[in-house]
Amino acid sequence: MNFFQKIPIFFFSLLYPMKVYGKENIPQGGSVFVCNHFRAIDCGFIARICDKDIKYLAKKEIFKTKLITKIVRSYGGIPIDRENPDMKSLLEAIKEIKKGNKLCIFPEGRRNVSGTNDLQEIKGGSIIFSIKAKCPIVPIMMLKKAKIFRKTHIIIGKPFELSDYYGKKLTEEDMKDLAEIVRSKMIEQQEILKQSLTKGKKNK
Numbered sequence: 001m002n003f004f005q006k007i008p009i010f011f012f013s014l015l016y017p018m019k020v021y022g023k024e025n026i027p028q029g030g031s032v033f034v035c036n037h038f039r040a041i042d043c044g045f046i047a048r049i050c051d052k053d054i055k056y057l058a059k060k061e062i063f064k065t066k067l068i069t070k071i072v073r074s075y076g077g078i079p080i081d082r083e084n085p086d087m088k089s090l091l092e093a094i095k096e097i098k099k100g101n102k103l104c105i106f107p108e109g110r111r112n113v114s115g116t117n118d119l120q121e122i123k124g125g126s127i128i129f130s131i132k133a134k135c136p137i138v139p140i141m142m143l144k145k146a147k148i149f150r151k152t153h154i155i156i157g158k159p160f161e162l163s164d165y166y167g168k169k170l171t172e173e174d175m176k177d178l179a180e181i182v183r184s185k186m187i188e189q190q191e192i193l194k195q196s197l198t199k200g201k202k203n204k
Helices: 003-015 042-049 066-074 087-098 125-133 172-202
Strands: 018-021 031-035 054-059 077-080 102-105 137-142 152-156
Touching (some): 018 042, 042 054, 042 137, 054 087, 066 077, 087 102, 125 172, 137 172, 152 172
Parallel strands (some): 031 102, 054 077
Antiparallel strands (some): 137 152
């Protein structure tokens, strides 16, 4: 990320302060980040957590003009059709992971508009990328929807791998089981964060 790309991130950090727990859990080399998703600005938090070698899957509708495409691409955006992912996008993302980059996915598939902070049902994209690239998955959870000038608490869990499924042709049942594993790992981190903050308040 060059100097001019860092300027918006700087102003974003002033508007949306954050506290990150578990940053030491980010592994070296390629990995898949999975994070809950409330607003479009959530990408800004990931960019600040890992300010280099980060790629994002972004819905193709964002890439409407050459200028927007250039900007989104410069920040690591990879266009993908959420309903019918094409092989070109999938291969590009896997290639980036194998190069040692991080791929961020919001596995709920779209922003959480449920009115709660609960993790919604997740899609299988993160599973596919992790298995195809043979890399770990890193669960990242925001405690709740970010608010301007309010500190956003984010936790990074320990990476885990689905190595038992490397090279295996996944069935529909496998995908359901693995999606539940990923979801449970994410929920576990959110609960750890809740308990930590509650304990911190009691100790004050």
